[in-house]
Amino acid sequence: MGTKNTCIGISILLVVIAVISISLIVTSLKKLSSDEVGLQYNTIQKTLDDEPKLEGLYTGPPGYEFIIFPNTFTTMGFYDLACLNSDGVDIRLNVQYQYKAHSTYMKKLILEFKTFKIFKEVLSNIGEAALHEACSHFNTTQFQTERGAFQEFLIKTLHDRYNILHCSVTDLQVNNIVRPAAYEASIRSKERAREDIRVARSEEPRRLTEADTEILQAETQGKIIMNKAESDARINHNKATAEAEAIRAEFQKEAEAYAFLLNSNGLGLTQEGFISYLGSRVIAAAKQPVYINLGTPAKTSYIAKP
Structure with missing residues (x-):
């Protein structure tokens, strides 16, 4: 019985030792990946290693840890x-x-x-x-x-x-x-203004040419109108002069005809005969029938007697 208890006790002790050993081993193993760099830090003794460790599996005293920094940018x-x-x-x-x-x-x-x-x-x-x-x-x-x-x-x-x-x-x-x-907004406004100025400057020669062309056209049109007005004035003047000359000639002929009627070298009409002649012409020129009443006795001749 005593031997059995002793064996059990030894077995339990071995298990405990194994568990403790495994725990110590596990806590003593640390791994760093390829993008990590670390320094070993003993959490019990509060000491920090000097050399940084790169990727790999590392062992150390129980309870140590790595203070890790990135090993990449x-x-x-x-x-x-x-x-x-x-x-x-x-x-x-x-x-x-x-x-x-x-x-x-x-x-x-x-x-x-x-x-x-x-x-x-x-x-x-x-x-x-x-x-x-x-x-x-x-x-x-x-x-x-x-x-x-x-x-x-x-x-x-x-x-x-x-x-x-x-x-x-x-x-x-x-x-x-x-x-x-x-x-x-202010910058865009200034840029638009600058662009407008640039466009205006680039269009200035064209606009000046257009303005000069319009001025030339206006001057030409003015000359045409002036020449036409002068021509019309000359035509109207000549026409009026011709009409005046024709009227003057007509009246001249009338005057000569009337002088012939009254002159003793002509028909030698009396004033009453001349007036009768004029009345006859008026009646002959009328487009409508004319009715007159002459006094009696009517004269058959208005020629002045010598």
């Missing part, structure tokens, strides 16, 4: 970030870039920031400050016309600031630069 992004340019105009833009901490300075970074999460927050704050600094060096027009220069200035500013924290920066992308709506 990580994206840092700022979206719809508002900053003031040198004109004091509010600019909004989207910026992305890749960053990576130098593994050789990993222990120093961990001692200063403890975890990558805290380190990333500090990098974000530094990046935003660099963006504000870069914005303040460019005016509103330069953001539109010198975007490449702005991007170069920004990447240099980021390099200078991140280099202090032993961190590299690459693949900077700046896009979607948005200026205030009122400023955009």
Whole structure:
């Protein structure tokens, strides 16, 4: 009976030892992936290893852990970030870039920031400050016309600031630069005005030619009207002169005829005979019947007696 109990006790002890051993082995094994780099940290003794570890399976004292940083470039992004340019105009833009901490300075970074999460927050704050600094060096027009220069200035500013924290920066992308709506409207208005001026200047020779042509046409039309008026005036004058001459000639002939009737060398009519002659002509020229009453006795001759 005693031997049996002893065997059971030994078996239980062996199982406990095995469980403890397995637990210690499990807690002593840590794995790093290809995109990770880490430093061993002894949570019991509070000690930090000097050399960073790359991809692989590692053993260490029980209870140790890896403080892990990315071993690849990580994206840092700022979206719809508002900053003031040198004109004091509010600019909004989207910026992305890749960053990576130098593994050789990993222990120093961990001692200063403890975890990558805290380190990333500090990098974000530094990046935003660099963006504000870069914005303040460019005016509103330069953001539109010198975007490449702005991007170069920004990447240099980021390099200078991140280099202090032993961190590299690459693949900077700046896009979607948005200026205030009122400023955009003003710029569009100025561009339209500039385009209108350009169009007006390009059309100036054509319009001057059209104006000269219209002036020439008006002058020509004026000359035509003046010549026609002068011609019509001459025609009317000649016509009036001819009519006047005809009337004068007609009256002259009438006068000569009347003189012949009254002259003693002609018919030698008396005044009463002349008046009778005129009455006869009036009656003969009438288009309607004329009824007259002559006194009696009627004269048969109005020729003056010698």
